[in-house]
Amino acid sequence: MDVLIHFFVGLHIIGIAALLGGFLTQMSAIKQGNARFNKAMLHGALTMLVTGIALVGLNQADDNTVNNIKIGVKLAVLIVVLGIVYVKRDEETAEKGLFAAVGGLTMANIFIAVLWT
Template identity: 75%
Template sequence: MTVLIHVFVALHIIGIAALLGGFLTQLKAMGRGTARFVPAMLHGAITMLVTGVVLVGLNQADGHHVNNIKIGIKLALLIVILGLVYVKRDEETVDKGMFGLVGALTTANIFIAVLWT
């Protein structure tokens, strides 16, 4: 079971890398006001959602303690991110504030995952 959990942690990290990487590639365009949500951001957010749910289930099934408050906050942030990216995915440009919000929420999600023990 431990190996399976580690595989899903790796997939979860790949998802966050796609989401944050997509954001970072658009920073220069954000400065010009031409940033858009790239497909990698949507795919990364979906990957994070699916692997995160699987990780919670696997950890609970293996008898590990799961901090439900932490997971709930991370899930809420991810749902907001996923909603914004999904709704605006086909637009040529996205408002700087909305684009920045997705980056800030993604960064907050990372810090919650790493620092909240």
């Protein structure tokens, strides 16, 4: 079971990398006002959602303790990010505030995962 859990952790990190990487590669575009939400960001957020749900289920099935409040906060932040990216994915440019919010919330989700014990 540990191998399967670690596999999904790896996939979860790949999702985070896609979402945050899509944001970071467009930092200069934010200043110019032509940043946009790309497919990597959408697929990264979806990957995070699916693998996160799988990780909770696998950890509970393996009788590991799961901090449900932490998972709920992370899920709420991810749903906000996913909603913004999904709704604005077809627009030519994204508003600076929304784009920055997605990056900030993504980083907040990472720090919640790492620092909340």
